[in-house]
Amino acid sequence: MRPYYIAVLMLLLSACNSTNKEETEEFRTLFETSEGRETPEYEDVMAYYMKLARTFPDINLQTMEDTDSGHPLHIVTYNPGGSFNFNRIREDKRIVMIMNGIHPGESDGIDATMMLLRDYATGKIPTPEKTVIVAIPVYNIGGALQRNQHSRANQNGPETYGFRGNARNYDLNRDFIKSDTKNATAFAELFHLVKPDVFIDTHVSNGADYQYTLTHLFTQHNKLGGELGNYLNKEMMPRLEEKLAEKEWYITPYVNVFNQVPETGFSQFMDFPRYSTGYTTLWNTLGMMVETHMLKPYKQRVEGTYELLKDMVEITEKDHDRIRELRTKNFESFAKAHDYPIQWAVDSTEVSTLQFRGYEADTIISEVTGFPRLKYDRSRPFTKPVSYYNFFKPVKSVTVPEAYIIPRQWEHVIDLLRANEVMLQEVEKDTVLDVEVYHIADYQTRNTAFEGHYLHYNTSVRTTKAQKQFRKGDYMIRTDQPAIRYLLETLEPEASDSFFNWNFFDAILQQKEHFSPYVFEDVAAEILRKDPALKQEFESEKARDTVFAQHWYAQLNWIYEHSVYYEEAHLQYPVYRIVK
Numbered sequence: 001m002r003p004y005y006i007a008v009l010m011l012l013l014s015a016c017n018s019t020n021k022e023e024t025e026e027f028r029t030l031f032e033t034s035e036g037r038e039t040p041e042y043e044d045v046m047a048y049y050m051k052l053a054r055t056f057p058d059i060n061l062q063t064m065e066d067t068d069s070g071h072p073l074h075i076v077t078y079n080p081g082g083s084f085n086f087n088r089i090r091e092d093k094r095i096v097m098i099m100n101g102i103h104p105g106e107s108d109g110i111d112a113t114m115m116l117l118r119d120y121a122t123g124k125i126p127t128p129e130k131t132v133i134v135a136i137p138v139y140n141i142g143g144a145l146q147r148n149q150h151s152r153a154n155q156n157g158p159e160t161y162g163f164r165g166n167a168r169n170y171d172l173n174r175d176f177i178k179s180d181t182k183n184a185t186a187f188a189e190l191f192h193l194v195k196p197d198v199f200i201d202t203h204v205s206n207g208a209d210y211q212y213t214l215t216h217l218f219t220q221h222n223k224l225g226g227e228l229g230n231y232l233n234k235e236m237m238p239r240l241e242e243k244l245a246e247k248e249w250y251i252t253p254y255v256n257v258f259n260q261v262p263e264t265g266f267s268q269f270m271d272f273p274r275y276s277t278g279y280t281t282l283w284n285t286l287g288m289m290v291e292t293h294m295l296k297p298y299k300q301r302v303e304g305t306y307e308l309l310k311d312m313v314e315i316t317e318k319d320h321d322r323i324r325e326l327r328t329k330n331f332e333s334f335a336k337a338h339d340y341p342i343q344w345a346v347d348s349t350e351v352s353t354l355q356f357r358g359y360e361a362d363t364i365i366s367e368v369t370g371f372p373r374l375k376y377d378r379s380r381p382f383t384k385p386v387s388y389y390n391f392f393k394p395v396k397s398v399t400v401p402e403a404y405i406i407p408r409q410w411e412h413v414i415d416l417l418r419a420n421e422v423m424l425q426e427v428e429k430d431t432v433l434d435v436e437v438y439h440i441a442d443y444q445t446r447n448t449a450f451e452g453h454y455l456h457y458n459t460s461v462r463t464t465k466a467q468k469q470f471r472k473g474d475y476m477i478r479t480d481q482p483a484i485r486y487l488l489e490t491l492e493p494e495a496s497d498s499f500f501n502w503n504f505f506d507a508i509l510q511q512k513e514h515f516s517p518y519v520f521e522d523v524a525a526e527i528l529r530k531d532p533a534l535k536q537e538f539e540s541e542k543a544r545d546t547v548f549a550q551h552w553y554a555q556l557n558w559i560y561e562h563s564v565y566y567e568e569a570h571l572q573y574p575v576y577r578i579v580k
């Protein structure tokens with residue numbers, strides 16, 4: 001190259017650099033000007049993004065639906081080239097979605113993302129060519145507006161921050177299926193608009209003390225399933241660990257222990273569909289949470305989060321074709337699946353070993369309670385092999401039906417299916433169909449309130465076949481559609497986060513009509529006389545169950561429940577299955 005050209009090039013480069021510097025200077029965040037001690041208030045976060053979007057054509061700020069706070073949700077999109085039509089973007093680019101401030105007290109991602117998008121826009125860091133970034137500046141706006149200095153008791157900064165509960169005191173990271181909040185339905189809308197390939201939800205962890213600032217909590221790879229799950233566990237996760245280690249940002253899987261030392265071993269946290277990444281997995285999105293360690297200084301936590309986000313974009317950029325191919329395959333294989341796993345347990349036969357960087361801990365006598373307590377000693381760091389159980393196996397599966405049928409009166413369920421882009425077909429005229437019917441055979445209920453519900457668990461069903469009358473306007477929902485996993489996880493009562501377990505169908509749990517024993521005595525005698533097989537069954541039940549044998553009401557009730565007088569609706573699950 002001739003000297004003249006070199007000089008011009010140098011001039012151009014230095015001009016570029018100085019523009020970057022000026023722009024970076026103009027867009028300094030509160031986190032930076034406070035030297036890593038402060039995080040901005042909600043209004044200031046939004047004002048910052050508005051200014052970025054006004055200045056840089058590659059950045060767009062879009063208003064979505066309202067949240068419980070009355071303020072609408074927003075997304076900020078960075079796409080060099082400036083197209084913000086997601087259908088078009090998807091054709092040749094992958095999309096990384098970053099969710100911040102679901103727990104506004106854990107503000108690390110809010111600050112990291114403000115700097116990251118600015119640095120992309122100003123060209124301070126290399127522009128991704130095949131990756132678009134969509135960020136939710138603050139998801140829990142109501143919580144962010146409740147600024148305080150104390151609700152994160154164990155956390156080392158920032159100075160003031162928002163609160164975990166939303167405007168109606170819901171924890172939004174339990175609300176993705178039951179959707180009690182407007183935030184959850186607004187999220188469903190934007191998630192299905194954007195359809196991200198990679199999803200990152202930013203948090204700060206509680207729990208043990210150790211050397212790491214960063215921990216990762218990827219969606220459980222066996223549950224994600226197929227080659228996509230393998231890719232997540234064997235390629236994406238190790239690659240992120242290596243990239244961060246090269247910069248001396250060591251990261252470990254989320255330390256899933258409570259008041260115990262990590263070196264005894266721990267299992268992966270199971271992200272059921274109620275959680276952000278459990279929900280995004282239902283559409284085969286590569287999901288992860290980053291959990292920074294609460295005891296590390298705020299500045300360090302935000303810087304670590306920034307590096308992690310940048311590395312995840314780079315990994316997506318490099319693997320963009322693979323990611324598209326593997327996600328498509330997962331959608332295809334679930335759409336033709338015969339069985340679907342609905343309950344999981346740790347597979348203790350497969351163990352991973354972590355070289356864990358921890359601190360020695362002692363058990364000493366508590367000054368407060370006089371009982372033994374745990375105390376970590378940071379002057380005694382160690383690196384030790386630790387067993388990590390991150391393989392899970394299905395312990396219960398269901399046969400995938402060809403379709404579900406939901407009578408039109410279950411409007412709340414229908415609305416949620418619609419919000420999640422489930423394709424529904426209206427039954428065109430009154431019709432009798434052969435269906436499988438579930439009867440709730442058993443369930444237990446939590447005796448404390450959990451996120452606005454008294455959750456059911458250990459639910460089991462009994463299946464019968466029947467011919468059922470359906471009416472014009474009822475809904476038929478075929479399972480061979482992209483939302484298949486969402487349908488199975490919500491409509492199969494035995495799945496852990498089913499709509500049944502979240503109390504959507506509690507009305508069927510109560511019997512509406514009963515009998516008067518003195519009248520029913522004679523009817524019951526007649527029933528048994530006319531039905532020798534039933535009488536035989538009744539006698540065997542008495543022989544088998546001594547409590548039953550001593551309980552006159554239970555015996556009359558047994559006959560009532562086996563007679564035509566017993567109401568059909570009691571314990572009968574009102575979503576029906578058409579089987580293949």
Ligand SMILES: [Zn+2]
Pocket residue numbers: 103106202203204
């Ligand atoms: Zn959190």
